[in-house]
Amino acid sequence: MRVRFAPSPTGHLHVGNARTALFNWLLAKGQNGTFILRIEDTDLERSTRESEQAILDDLRWMGLQWDEGVDAGGDYGPYRQTERMQSYVDHTNRLLAEGKGYYCFCSAETLEAHRKSQLAAGLPPKYAGTCRNIPPEEARRRKESGESATVRLRVPEGRNVTFNDVVRGAVTFHTDVIGDPVLVRSDGIPAYNFAVVIDDALMKVTHVIRGEDHISNTPRQILLYEAYGYQQPAFAHLSLVMGPDHAPLSKRHGATSVKEFRDKGYLPEALVNYLALIGWSPGQNEELLPAEELARRFRLENVAHSAGVFDEDKLAWVNRHYLKACEPNRLAELAEPHLRARKQIVGALSADARAWLGSVLPGMAASVDRLPQLADRLDAVFNFTPPTESLDASLVKALAEELDAAPRLTDKDAFRAAANRVKAKTGLKGKELFHPIRVVLTGSDEGPELDLIVPAIDRAADFAQSSGLAKVVGCRERVGRIASSLRR
């Protein structure tokens, strides 16, 4: 089995396309197939190398590594359409020689005028076939004399083209509604419908899995497979991803590209898992599964026929799950850019600071949707203004005593008990009591929360000179004051 994802490098990777890439990848992974990445850059105006690179980055970030293609090599390259011109030329000549294709000299204006009049008459705007019957010799002569021409496919009249879509079943089109499609544009660049067929055939693609927007291109492509006698791949058309208003997901709905979701602090495994859930179900009432398991269960036949609405709330929920499961060091690494963006980290991060982040972040991650919110939590530490002046001395003393009496407060309950005794002694409300130390409390890990209270404060103070944590320097004094007041 050989599948491919074939994006046009005209911008960032849209989540809808990312989902198409994912479904291809899932199928390949689950069936031990080959996942090919081909760049369809025949739209010279809009294609850029930067976009291509961005798409590659996004795919890699999602973990959708391709086995063959741009940057990876393979036996069927090159994998960029603009580098495959020779095979398009060869195939064009073959079609022309066999009379299955022909030169069309109609001008864009003529074509446009015809389309308008057809539409006005309530007829399907298909190509009139004006140049269909120009004798080949004459056409060749005109072409060689420099007349501008496209190459069109001669679509057979009066028959049906049927294909068995793997997700939808039989789909039939009548050729009478299909105008002869342009295969090669007047500038010699192949059109999509042409290049895609030649490439898929030559790259021995067995399953073409793409968006539903290509479904009506399929009969034209099948006609091309027939014209060349190439073996047809299986086709599978995925429904589109919609916005909350049930219109195709676009910028006006907010974030649409993988890059934007990445920047918003979603984990790649969360995006992948969530995207797999639009239009497909792993079954067994399970939803949160690693990519490998999704691949193992994936069946094209089980993909939903209808379009799905992208639900960022659910994505956030999935993300929360993976945030909790994230290994501490990786979490610190993932959080770093977001903390830097908030200027909570400036300059190089010391090993100690890294370790501290690793110890403090997982607890915070347990109650957060996205990475940048970790900075909010951390803000409580960095921008913490301890109400030491207003703190009742007796309260501080009482708490300090309790802490002293139980220096190894290793569990929540023990601390809570101590705290409650302080409350009872001082008559203070919970909020006032906890405020100065809450931040540290929040930053602890599930079990040994309390262990971190005092040490974290101490360590934070120590970081003043060695860590890259910006505000710790500034708040060293304050932190020191809390620490000492607690000890007083």
Add this chain to the structure above:
RNA sequence: GCCGGUAUCGUCUAGGGGUUAGGACACAAGGUUCUCAACCUUGGAACCGGGGUUCGAAUCCCCGUACCGGUACCA
């Protein structure tokens, strides 16, 4: 307009000739709690409409409706 596709809670879906139509997100209530969250429990919430086939239809068929896609020298 024409061609094609699609239709189960607000959303993603499971199921599929006889089910209390299941799960998840979101929502609501309660619990827990140092705030907001997170977390736990409970709850409300759906088979687009009309015809057929059938003992029986959400499920199969037809029609309608709505939505989506295409109707390019863009992919």
